[in-house]
Amino acid sequence: MGYFQESIETMDVDKLKALQNKRFCDLIKRTYRNVPFYKKKLEDLGIVISEINGIEDITKLPFMTKDDLRINYPDKLLAVPQSEIVKAQSTSGTTGKPVISFYTKHDVSICEDCCARAIVAAGGCKKDVCQVSFGYGLFSGGAGLDGGSQRVGCLTLPMSTGNTRRQAQFMIDLGTSILCSTPSYAASIGEYIDKNNLKKYIKLKAGIFGAEPWSNELRNKIEEELEIDAYDIYGLTEMMGPGVAFECSQKDGMHIQEDHFFAEVVNPEDGHVLPNGEVGELVLTTLTKEAVPLVRYRTHDLCRIYRDKCSCGRTHIKMSKLLGRTDDMVIVKGVNIWPSQVETVLIRNGYTLNYNIVISREDNNDFMDIDIENSKRILDDNQKEQEIKYLINEFKDALGIKVNIHLIGVGTLQRSEGKAKKVFDKRNLYEGEC
């Protein structure tokens, strides 16, 4: 049972709380002083900063939401001069405003430490070969786990996503022992290996899977197929990327890195903090992030948090697997997608907003079908085929994934007087708890 930073990961809970307390007070002062938007927000609410003296006062502070990020796009929430920023990562949203996460050198270092902790918790050490099959580039998954893996001293293979044949080839040629990817991609690689009778050449022992919700059922399937231990990891671009929380050997919830993040679970309706163990919306506060500190950030992820005496020795509080989302975002192929992005493309191309999104999963692959009412009245079959090809490209640009397009008759889709249900997610992603 290894740790990357034992003195922090197994820190006495009282000491951990004292550390959080100190960091929290510093965070609030920094943020108030350096982020005009935040200062004004508190002042408008009549909050006096000198009355925030410890983490027990956190409930006096307002939430921050994705809207705060959107209003302040791209960099108006920076708490340090731009010259101190060394890196940005981003969600995919091209049409709607993407969310950009900024990092100072210190922030990069923290993100990599947290990912390194996750890798060591999954049994990783400097003798391991760690294949990072998350996306690189703007997506925070690849960079974070790559940095963490190098920090552990693993031989890091930056495979990025796609080209399953090559993934398997490198896995064999270099003796990959740890795979980091989305769980559905891990399942696909497993199927490829099985189909091509390659299992005898594979040395995998563990997998670290995240960036999309996954059930214990899928865990069992992957563990069986690849003969590995599969661990969950949690994060979000807004906070820092991957590594906010990760599973230990117990595979029963993810330890939230409490030295860097303070977690609350609230009632998504009224925002009241719920007792540990109850299901609600996860709200996170960055205790150490310099570039863009976030206070009480609403993640929209539903889960439980609980502090048990974990036999791995880690003292940090745990969060359950994700139990759902409070908003209308869906994660398809590991990519965050909002109906608003779809609508932007439709409007730009002269369509009305009569559409449906159907998401399905077959053999662990996600599919997204969009039914669009043919309001441009394209009649000719040939024209229609051209238009569909064009729209597929438009959506690929806007969403970052390939979708299937169906141009259907005007009036075909059901009208609603209230908020119409536009997204039909036919996958069975969440545990039965919620």
Add this chain to the structure above:
Amino acid sequence: MGYFQESIETMDVDKLKALQNKRFCDLIKRTYRNVPFYKKKLEDLGIVISEINGIEDITKLPFMTKDDLRINYPDKLLAVPQSEIVKAQSTSGTTGKPVISFYTKHDVSICEDCCARAIVAAGGCKKDVCQVSFGYGLFSGGAGLDGGSQRVGCLTLPMSTGNTRRQAQFMIDLGTSILCSTPSYAASIGEYIDKNNLKKYIKLKAGIFGAEPWSNELRNKIEEELEIDAYDIYGLTEMMGPGVAFECSQKDGMHIQEDHFFAEVVNPEDGHVLPNGEVGELVLTTLTKEAVPLVRYRTHDLCRIYRDKCSCGRTHIKMSKLLGRTDDMVIVKGVNIWPSQVETVLIRNGYTLNYNIVISREDNNDFMDIDIENSKRILDDNQKEQEIKYLINEFKDALGIKVNIHLIGVGTLQRSEGKAKKVFDKRNLYEGEC
């Protein structure tokens, strides 16, 4: 005029040569001691290691070639235990053996330093926003320049390749001042910006372009279109990735990082070292690389090297722009491609080796067309269309780029009794010098 590491970049030439001398002797001892293949190679040639006492003895040593890398694939040239390796990068070759470059922590650090030098030479400082539009993942370009940019303290935007609309959006939203990409992609971005009247929002001042050969004509076009200074950068995955050499403010040849690389130019036919200023094949020796040291590695790149008193103040020797290749490799869309890779796909799919590759460039985009004799005798038009689609996918997997496929009649292509010419490169890539 800035430097990232002034004391090294402007080092007195005699001191630089003394440093190279010391590092070279250490390199040879390390390599002989730790790489059995290299030890045997020297012993088979009757070379006594104790007689190698300085860099003037380098010509007594044999060349290393890509074949040495292939024979020792994947990791038999490692000069340190695998547990010391923290990273691998690779060329694309899926079917032929790819070339893998391994890095210790120290090697990563050197690569990033060299890229940081290139960025500072192009005017970069911590106030800049540096958009890295090279590929990430296994390809060494993105990771190297990303690391270098963070080292300089630039706000680093890891865009990776593709999605020109998003490239331009981020360029505008974050005020990108330095663009790193292939020169042809820079030209494409320039055209997109022009077509969409976005120039007034663009704050670019410099570009660092490499990974494919480019002419001064293309430089002029890019500089005019984007209103920037465009600098060349040179590197290869085998040595370390990007940053082996880079252009300074003089834009007249690239300074080779002589503290890390020793350069010779040889007659490609007989291997004799040529005097400075003559055109020949560039041969590089890694003076500091720990993971896989390479001694007298034949790059197959044709150029001149020359040491002039550069008004930028740098003392390191210069290499000219690339003047050609000595082997049959072609670089298409920044990706290395060998005919052998094409042949592997053909054989796997039941075709004979009667084929032609035609490479062309239009509006700064590369195109690769493959004519294949229809030896599987697919007759039906519908079947043929399906087969072509299938082959396009096969080649995409194998080469990493999209090609155009033409299934043509058996016997259509000219037969040759000697080594047939299979590759017709219709681009005009090289300067007129050679």
